[in-house]
Amino acid sequence: xxxxxxxxxxxxxxxxxxxxxxxxxxxxxxxxxxxxxxxxxxxxxxxxxxxxxxxxxxxxxxxxxxxxxxxxxxxxxxxxxxxxxxxxxxxxxxxxxxxxxxxxxxxxxxxxxxxxxxxxxxxxxxxxxxxxxxxxxxxxxxxxxxxxxxxxxxxxxxxxxxxxxxxxxxxxxxxxxxxxxxxxxxxxxxxxxxxxxxxxxxxxxxxxxxxxxxxxxxxxxxxxxxxxxxxxxxxxxxxxxxxxxxxxxxxxxxxxxxxxxxxxxxxxxxxxxxxxxxxxxxxxxxxxxxxxxxxxxxxxxxxxxxxxxxxxxxxxxxxxxxxxxxxxxxxxxxxxxxxxxxx
Amino acid sequence: xxxxxxxxxxxxxxxxxxxxxxxxxxxxxxxxxxxxxxxxxxxxxxxxxxxxxxxxxxxxxxxxxxxxxxxxxxxxxxxxxxxxxxxxxxxxxxxxxxxxxxxxxxxxxxxxxxxxxxxxxxxxxxxxxxxxxxxxxxxxxxxxxxxxxxxxxxxxxxxxxxxxxxxxxxxxxxxxxxxxxxxxxxxxxxxxxxxxxxxxxxxxxxxxxxxxxxxxxxxxxxxxxxxxxxxxxxxxxxxxxxxxxxxxxxxxxxxxxxxxxxxxxxxxxxxxxxxxxxxxxxxxxxxxxxxxxxxxxxxxxxxxxxxxxxxxxxxxxxxxxxxxxxxxxxxxxxxxxxxxxxx
DNA sequence: TTTTTTTACGCAAACGTTACCATTCTCTAT
DNA sequence: ATAGAGAATGGTAACGTTTGCGTAAAAAAA
Numbered sequence: 001x002x003x004x005x006x007x008x009x010x011x012x013x014x015x016x017x018x019x020x021x022x023x024x025x026x027x028x029x030x031x032x033x034x035x036x037x038x039x040x041x042x043x044x045x046x047x048x049x050x051x052x053x054x055x056x057x058x059x060x061x062x063x064x065x066x067x068x069x070x071x072x073x074x075x076x077x078x079x080x081x082x083x084x085x086x087x088x089x090x091x092x093x094x095x096x097x098x099x100x101x102x103x104x105x106x107x108x109x110x111x112x113x114x115x116x117x118x119x120x121x122x123x124x125x126x127x128x129x130x131x132x133x134x135x136x137x138x139x140x141x142x143x144x145x146x147x148x149x150x151x152x153x154x155x156x157x158x159x160x161x162x163x164x165x166x167x168x169x170x171x172x173x174x175x176x177x178x179x180x181x182x183x184x185x186x187x188x189x190x191x192x193x194x195x196x197x198x199x200x201x202x203x204x205x206x207x208x209x210x211x212x213x214x215x216x217x218x219x220x221x222x223x224x225x226x227x228x229x230x231x232x233x234x235x236x237x238x239x240x241x242x243x244x245x246x247x248x249x250x251x252x253x254x255x256x257x258x259x260x261x262x263x264x265x266x267x268x269x270x271x272x273x274x275x276x277x278x279x280x281x282x283x284x285x286x287x288x289x290x291x292x293x294x295x296x297x298x299x300x301x302x303x304x305x306x307x308x309x310x311x312x313x314x315x316x317x318x319x320x321x322x323x324x325x326x327x328x329x330x331x332x333x334x335x336x337x338x339x340x341x342x343x
Numbered sequence: 344x345x346x347x348x349x350x351x352x353x354x355x356x357x358x359x360x361x362x363x364x365x366x367x368x369x370x371x372x373x374x375x376x377x378x379x380x381x382x383x384x385x386x387x388x389x390x391x392x393x394x395x396x397x398x399x400x401x402x403x404x405x406x407x408x409x410x411x412x413x414x415x416x417x418x419x420x421x422x423x424x425x426x427x428x429x430x431x432x433x434x435x436x437x438x439x440x441x442x443x444x445x446x447x448x449x450x451x452x453x454x455x456x457x458x459x460x461x462x463x464x465x466x467x468x469x470x471x472x473x474x475x476x477x478x479x480x481x482x483x484x485x486x487x488x489x490x491x492x493x494x495x496x497x498x499x500x501x502x503x504x505x506x507x508x509x510x511x512x513x514x515x516x517x518x519x520x521x522x523x524x525x526x527x528x529x530x531x532x533x534x535x536x537x538x539x540x541x542x543x544x545x546x547x548x549x550x551x552x553x554x555x556x557x558x559x560x561x562x563x564x565x566x567x568x569x570x571x572x573x574x575x576x577x578x579x580x581x582x583x584x585x586x587x588x589x590x591x592x593x594x595x596x597x598x599x600x601x602x603x604x605x606x607x608x609x610x611x612x613x614x615x616x617x618x619x620x621x622x623x624x625x626x627x628x629x630x631x632x633x634x635x636x637x638x639x640x641x642x643x644x645x646x647x648x649x650x651x652x653x654x655x656x657x658x659x660x661x662x663x664x665x666x667x668x669x670x671x672x673x674x675x676x677x678x679x680x681x682x683x684x685x686x
Numbered sequence: 687t688t689t690t691t692t693t694a695c696g697c698a699a700a701c702g703t704t705a706c707c708a709t710t711c712t713c714t715a716t
Numbered sequence: 717a718t719a720g721a722g723a724a725t726g727g728t729a730a731c732g733t734t735t736g737c738g739t740a741a742a743a744a745a746a
Binding site for chain 2: 050051052053054055057058063065072073074075076079080082083086087090095096097098099100117118119259262263266284285286287288289290291292293
Binding site: 005007008009019020023024027051052054055056058059060 | 701702703704705
């Protein structure tokens with residue numbers, strides 16, 4: 001059923017040449033006479049010859065494709081990242097193969113195995129929330145497969161990493177609330193395992209600290225699945241609001257948590273920021289349209305995707321082994337709207 | 344730099360067998376004795392053998408990968424679709440290779456060429472807004488490459504298609520406005536070339552018609568880039584609002600148009616629905632949180648992705664040529680909130 | 687015992703391409 | 717004249733796998 005492609009052999013046969021000559025002519029080798037080259041090129045054009053990338057892959061042991069593993073595609077932040085990845089990969093002639101971990105450790109292992117066995121030239125990965133053991137990644141990396149980590153970093157792997165300044169993000173968000181007169185500020189974070197969680201929480205704590213506010217551990221909630229399970233967020237908010245001394249403001253440390261919190265708070269009939277203030281990470285393009293418009297920390301997702309791809313291709317295409325690794329940190333954008341304003 | 348994979352040869356050498364025997368043992372051929380099979384299997388396990396899919400692809404002329412072309416990944420609707428595609432493809436052992444057309448005809452041609460030359464087994468495509476000539480798709484399809492069209496259909500191509508009941512979507516949305524007392528209802532649509540545009544506009548017109556409202560062509564606006572260019576939407580809204588007899592409600596016929604319109608209307612300081620009502624297509628997960636909560640037509644994107652993949656794999660894996668094609672139409676969901684309520 | 691059948695395996699070609707080595711000419715310099 | 721160099725091309729192996737065909741040995745039938 002599949003259509004027959006024109007091969008180098010067909011050209012050779014048509015012209016009465018050998019395949020080696022044709023191959024060399026196509027690659028513009030100095031060994032081939034100009035006339036033959038012209039003949040071959042014309043014939044190739046006429047027959048609409050397209051080199052077979054699979055055959056090339058087999059020979060060169062390169063596939064010109066890169067694998068991407070994220071928890072979820074249908075998430076503004078990650079889809080924007082993928083947009084960046086795809087756009088740069090496209091320019092450089094690489095395919096992008098997408099895999100989702102759905103926040104599952106097992107699935108992440110399978111994805112990784114699958115991609116590497118499919119012979120991708122390199123992998124971009126943002127680890128799943130369940131992942132606390134990084135051996136599967138480390139192993140593959142030690143075997144020589146180029147890997148670049150982005151957003152959610154796996155510690156102990158010697159390679160390029162690219163993240164946003166998470167500390168700064170929450171620091172600014174928290175301080176914004178403090179400057180607006182809040183001092184009872186809670187934080188809702190992703191799983192404690194994730195690098196982004198500790199970095200972001202550190203920013204939150206430091207903002208409180210340097211403004212002389214004592215940290216209250218009851219005000220810090222972790223949602224293991226980062227809001228992928230809505231009830232988790234609901235539960236966290238409920239716990240916070242039923243404390244004997246409930247918080248007056250909440251900082252949410254990831255996109256889904258922000259949206260989930262907003263939804264929960266509104267469903268409880270509370271007004272933002274009158275009853276409770278809310279600021280958090282989000283890359284949704286609707287945050288300025290919500291009620292109230294959300295004050296958010298926005299990550300430069302497109303750039304992150306591009307930068308990560310840039311670094312990965314650098315690793316892939318480098319002749320000699322690279323031992324110096326870059327840790328690129330992009331600055332988040334802090335967009336002030338209404339949801340964190342003074343009451 | 345790339346790690347060496349274990350091949351069938353390594354196993355053969357280790358066991359003093361021929362590669363054919365090993366190959367057959369691994370495929371559990373009846374020609375191989377149980378003892379040899381056991382030996383081979385154990386050895387494969389021990390050496391951590393993984394079959395090389397590239398070599399297989401070259402031999403079988405199958406890559407077990409499918410290509411997807413959409414205008415933009417960072418769009419709720421399409422990222423949800425891709426989520427569906429990826430999940431089903433994963434289950435069936437296929438890779439998903441993503442390409443974006445960025446609503447460009449040229450780019451779509453390149454994407455298609457690229458994917459087919461990369462040897463994907465089939466393609467899922469939702470055409471770009473610029474595309475009005477479908478020869479590039481038709482050609483590939485006639486050469487035998489399995490293609491399934493979804494959402495934005497290319498006419499004149501004999502294959503499976505999967506769409507949402509676009510007519511019904513706008514019909515319901517428009518009628519909802521009418522039932523709420525509106526009769527001056529405008530429509531903002533994508534490019535006239537797109538199949539979804541005509542289908543959705545037809546629903547709008549029919550709803551007006553069957554409720555005895557005359558169609559006013561000044562009330563119908565087309566945004567060629569479907570809201571990818573924000574100013575387009577702004578312009579359309581401005582034109583509508585400066586008519587001598589301006590509309591009192593707007594139906595937006597795609598996700599980006601809905602969001603763009605909401606943004607524009609709010610920026611102009613108008614209240615929804617008090618000053619102007621707004622309902623439209625959207626798959627964003629934030630529409631219930633906007634101010635006001637948006638009444639929307641939601642497409643079952645995940646299902647669409649799965650269904651499209653299902654149909655494509657059916658095409659790919661079928662032994663005999665398929666001549667009977669399915670046109671699957673899914674029902675949209677109409678979610679009533681505030682933005683289309685009576686004033 | 688001899689012939690036939692079955693069992694269990696090896697050989698080699700093929701998928702499309704490239705790279706190394708070899709071969710045939712045609713010049714040029716001695 | 718003749719070795720040597722250079723130009724232009726062909727032959728072949730290799731990448732990893734499957735598969736049709738061939739064949740030795742063992743088992744079954746005669």
